[in-house]
Amino acid sequence: MDVSCDLEVDVNGEEVFIVDKKIISSYSGRIRKLFSKLTGGAKSLKVIFHDFPGGAESFELMTRFCYNNGKVEINPLNLSLLYCIANFMEMNKSVSGSISLLEQTEKSLEEIRYWTWSELLVALNQCQDLLPVANSSGILIKCLDSLFGRLALGNETSPCPSISSTDSFGIRFSCDTRSTESLKNSSFRATWWFEDLVAFNPNLVEMLTKSMVSRKFDHVIISRFLFYYQKSRFILATSDEKRKISETVVNMLYSLDQNAISCKSLFGILRVTLNLNISKCCRNKLESMIGSQMDRATLDNLLVPSPIGSNCLYDVNLVLRFLKSFLGKGVSCVPLVQLKKVSSLMDLYIAEVAPDPCLKPSKFLALVRALPDSARESYDGIYRAMDMYLEVHARLTEEEQIKLCCGLNYEKLSSEVCNRLAQNEKFPSKLAIQALFSQQCKLKSLLTETNQTKPFIDSPLSFVDIDTKGKEDESCEQIVVYAGKLDLSAENEKLRAHLQGMQWRVLELEKDCRKMQSQMTKIMKSRLSSHSNAKSLPRLCS
Structure with a gap:
């Protein structure tokens, strides 16, 4: 030639x-x-x-x-x-x-189906360096299809056959032992390929994930691989590479069933991306995924340090965004069990951030009001957090204190906490008296309900009608409850026990009422004496 x-x-x-x-x-x-x-x-x-x-x-x-x-x-x-x-x-x-x-x-x-696993990986690694030609030519798709077929075949499991209830204990025990080993083997079969695919670049991982999703691959396994990939690639990656990896992982996780994603792992990604300057769209997706799983979070998860430039200890705005995502579809769409779990978690979080001297009253109140009133059965925890907050922020004006305490629901405070609030000088006097009045109303309501449900009491119940315009020295009328003649036959034993229980409850309520009236009298005397020129208090409860 x-x-x-x-x-x-x-x-x-x-x-x-x-x-x-x-x-x-x-x-x-x-x-x-x-x-x-x-x-x-x-x-x-x-x-x-x-x-x-x-x-x-x-x-x-x-x-x-x-x-x-x-x-x-x-x-x-x-x-x-x-x-x-x-x-x-x-x-x-x-x-x-x-x-x-x-x-x-x-x-x-055409012979790709006969390639070994290692040969297939080499071909795919070459493809990721040959983009976009490898994609447009179709060879990348063929290699990914072959790879997916190997993964699907490798993930097949052989669980222990079901054992009928008539089988002996020895057989069940043997199967349980085999089942334990089977679970370990099944876990290995489901994840054996993780390490081999870590070498793929983010673009190829994105294509692989989309292919898996379209083929109905197990979303739990996909999410576990993505978390593993992010953690493994971060070891030697530069800041720009970490940002690209994180954005790819978050975007792919967002395309999965959210119930298949580990909440703990999402918080792990959140913490490592705090200083990576990932895109706003990507960060919104990450926060949305975390918010949808707030009922699975822990207090440690939520204690994220505040951004650089902020004086607060923790990123309160981030938690508020989580709650907004959690309630995104409306309170009625959130199961009550999940709502109460998040409520308990938020009570712990509010108590943790309350001592922060840089936390503004508006942010504290926003945390308290972020969840609907129906989410909490008791506001005792909120009172304790508010007590700590007022102790640290002693320079708040009375107007600011009253505005802050609007987050309390006095009807959901226990009697013990109401008594503490009434004697707590960090709270404005108006609020202390309002808490006592609220408890008076609650007691009156309970006594009224009890009176309406007990046909065996001959005389009606009496309840003190407190007028704060000068009747604070009057003592509470004694409540007299007694039972008429009861049929003590064997057929009415249950009724008799029930009636006696109700009678005992009414007597206990009467004692609480007298005790509260006494406390209210002392508080009003001490506080009204220091505000001799103050206007008469409104009638809050009758």
Whole structure:
């Protein structure tokens, strides 16, 4: 073969090759098109490629094929590279009876089902360096399909057969032992491929995840792989690489069933991305996923340090956004069990952030009011947190204190806490008296209900009607409850026990009423004496 060097080829700025234009163009349709309209006898010809797949090494492999009369050894280790070269250079023409490079690689690709796992991984690793040609040519999709088939086959499990209730204990015990081992083996079968795919770049992982989702792959396994991938790749990654990895993982997790995602792992990603400056869209997705699982969170999860530049200890705004996502579809759409779990968690969180001297009253009140009143059965925890907050923020005006305490529901405070509030000088006097009045109303309501449900009491119940315009010295009327003649026959034993229990409850309520009245009298005397010019208090409860 006569060889001349009349064509200069610059490959991606990596290296310059001097080749025979006639030989290369005979195999490459792309080169032929470049010079088909060329007229005249130009002495110097040059071609510059900026996106040649595989770079200078790949171009050298192509020239060997051309100079060797269209012959080259094709195997799984170089198939992806040769296939992309054949597509990019349009090498689909047979020369001198030899089969074109594209035909040869397509024929070899048909044998992909016989490749070993290692060979398939090599081919995929080559594909990720050959984008976008590997994607447009279709070889990447074929490799991913083959990979998915291997994963689906490897995830098949053989659980222990069900044992009927008539089987002996010995058989059940044997099966339980085998089941334990089976669970371990099943877990290994489901995750054995994690380490092998860690080498893939984020773009390839994104394509793989989308393929798995479209093929109904187990979302739990997918989410576990994504968390594993993020953790493993972070070890040696730069800041920019970490940002790209995190955004890919979050976007892919967002496409999964949220019930299949670990809440703890989501908080792990949140903490490592705090200073990575990930996109706002990605951060919103992450916060939305966490918010939807607030009932699975713990107090430690929520104690996220505040952003740089903020004086607060913890990022309260972040937690408020979590709660907004949690209630995103409306309170009526949230199961009551989950609502109460989040309520208990928030009571702990509010108590934890309350001593922060930099926490503004508006933010504290926003935390208290973030959940609907129906979420809490008791406001005792909120009172204790508010007590700590007022102790740290002693310089708040009375108006600010009253506004802050609007977050309390006095009807859901226990009698013990109401008594403490009434004697707590950190709370405004109006609120202390309001708490006592609320308890008076609650007692009156209970006594009224009891009176309406007991036909055995001959005389009606009496309840003190407190007027704060000067009747604070009056003592509470004694409540007299007694039972009439009861049928003590065997048939009415249950009724008798029930009635006696109700009678005992009424007597206990009477004692609480007298005790509360006494406390109210003392408090009003002490506080009204220091506010002699204050206006009369309104009648809050009758």
